[in-house]
Amino acid sequence: MSDAASRSAPLLAGPLPPGSTLGILGGGQLGRMLALAAARLGFDVVILDPEENSPAGRVAARQIVAAYDDRWALKRLAEACDVITYEFENVPADTVAELTALGAVVSPGAKALAAAQDRVIEKSFLAEIGVPTVAFAAVKDADSLAAAVARIGAPSLLKTRREGYDGKGQAWIQRATDAEAAFETIGRQAAILEAPADFGRELSVIAARGRDGEIACYPLSDNHHEGGVLKRTVAPAKVTPATRDQAETIVIKILTALDYVGVIGVELFELAGGKLLVNEFAPRVHNTGHWTQDGCEVDQFEQHIRAVAGWPLGPTQPHAHVEMTNLLGADIEAWKKLAGEPETRLHLYGKGEARPGRKMGHVNRLRPLKD
Numbered sequence: 001m002s003d004a005a006s007r008s009a010p011l012l013a014g015p016l017p018p019g020s021t022l023g024i025l026g027g028g029q030l031g032r033m034l035a036l037a038a039a040r041l042g043f044d045v046v047i048l049d050p051e052e053n054s055p056a057g058r059v060a061a062r063q064i065v066a067a068y069d070d071r072w073a074l075k076r077l078a079e080a081c082d083v084i085t086y087e088f089e090n091v092p093a094d095t096v097a098e099l100t101a102l103g104a105v106v107s108p109g110a111k112a113l114a115a116a117q118d119r120v121i122e123k124s125f126l127a128e129i130g131v132p133t134v135a136f137a138a139v140k141d142a143d144s145l146a147a148a149v150a151r152i153g154a155p156s157l158l159k160t161r162r163e164g165y166d167g168k169g170q171a172w173i174q175r176a177t178d179a180e181a182a183f184e185t186i187g188r189q190a191a192i193l194e195a196p197a198d199f200g201r202e203l204s205v206i207a208a209r210g211r212d213g214e215i216a217c218y219p220l221s222d223n224h225h226e227g228g229v230l231k232r233t234v235a236p237a238k239v240t241p242a243t244r245d246q247a248e249t250i251v252i253k254i255l256t257a258l259d260y261v262g263v264i265g266v267e268l269f270e271l272a273g274g275k276l277l278v279n280e281f282a283p284r285v286h287n288t289g290h291w292t293q294d295g296c297e298v299d300q301f302e303q304h305i306r307a308v309a310g311w312p313l314g315p316t317q318p319h320a321h322v323e324m325t326n327l328l329g330a331d332i333e334a335w336k337k338l339a340g341e342p343e344t345r346l347h348l349y350g351k352g353e354a355r356p357g358r359k360m361g362h363v364n365r366l367r368p369l370k371d
């Protein structure tokens with residue numbers, strides 16, 4: 001969307017009173033946990049998702065079952081809702097433009113969505129605002145691939161510009177001669193070639209910006225992936241005050257430059273000397289922030305609802321040390337044992353089929369903060 005269009009985007013007149021209606025694009029587990037948090041604050045939630053009986057739809061006041069580009073459905077959603085948000089960043093930009101044209105307030109806004117949807121736009125934006133990332137180059141065909149490999153070198157990581165998640169749409173190039181094969185693996189789609197980050201740890205910072213520009217950051221978390229998918233988060237991460245300052249400076253720059261409203265998740269690589277690089281950011285609540293549900297005074301879901309509803313942000317202080325583990329696929333079968341563990345909080349998403357790797361739920365294991 002052009003700057004002129006985003007300037008004329010509708011605004012909330014003031015904090016939304018309880019009883020107002022909140023729309024969520026997407027009916028997965030993030031939408032479900034947002035809907036539960038919204039309900040607790042007295043809001044009604046309408047979910048838009050193409051699939052019937054979505055995890056979020058089943059806990060919301062209403063679900064509109066329709067495609068994201070169904071104009072009639074978007075009109076109904078815009079009419080029903082006082083504010084609209086989304087649980088995933090691949091909502092079509094046209095959907096947000098259409099809702100905005102219908103007079104709906106959509107938060108986070110179109111600029112954040114555009115930056116998060118495309119890895120080249122995302123990293124270019126970060127470079128513009130002085131936030132460090134790995135070196136990168138855009139790839140669209142064999143010639144630009146060869147030029148990118150000549151500039152970035154090998155090993156390097158080729159990723160589709162759009163639609164990648166949980167490590168999908170990525171291929172390592174070990175030697176320059178592997179480049180064509182890697183391009184083939186990702187379906188010869190428009191891509192980004194990234195230099196390898198020589199990181200010791202993957203950290204993330206979850207933060208929120210309210211409608212008045214107030215910013216609140218959660219403590220950093222330490223994240224462990226398996227096969228490109230997040231498996232475990234430990235938080236608050238053991239970090240020096242300097243690392244925490246670095247992360248907060250980064251997230252504040254991003255939130256401010258995007259004139260952001262809502263919760264954001266920023267994935268970081270911690271290099272050997274302590275320098276942080278941004279890997280990517282998600283304009284939504286984030287899997288590495290699930291620990292806040294049982295470890296913080298106000299969790300990321302309530303925080304997001306507060307922000308988009310124009311309420312004051314809540315405190316982000318931790319009151320427990322949390323190890324969050326995703327229940328992927330058949331892991332869910334352990335629910336009975338997990339339910340019997342006194343230090344374990346169970347969060348299940350109400351999904352039917354436990355396909356391999358599917359996010360079925362997560363557990364937060366608590367221990368006292370002082371340990």
Ligand SMILES: Nc1ncnc2c1ncn2[C@@H]1O[C@H](COP(=O)(O)OP(=O)(O)O)[C@@H](O)[C@H]1O
Pocket residue numbers: 134157164165166167168194195196197198202225228267279280
């Ligand atoms: N440039 C890189 N160098 C080294 N590892 C990387 C790089 N980019 C991504 N990774 C690894 O792959 C994982 C998934 O990549 P990411 O860009 O976060 O994609 P997704 O959108 O699938 O989460 C990261 O969490 C990290 O472990």
Ligand SMILES: [Mg+2]
Pocket residue numbers: 267280
């Ligand atoms: Mg990621």
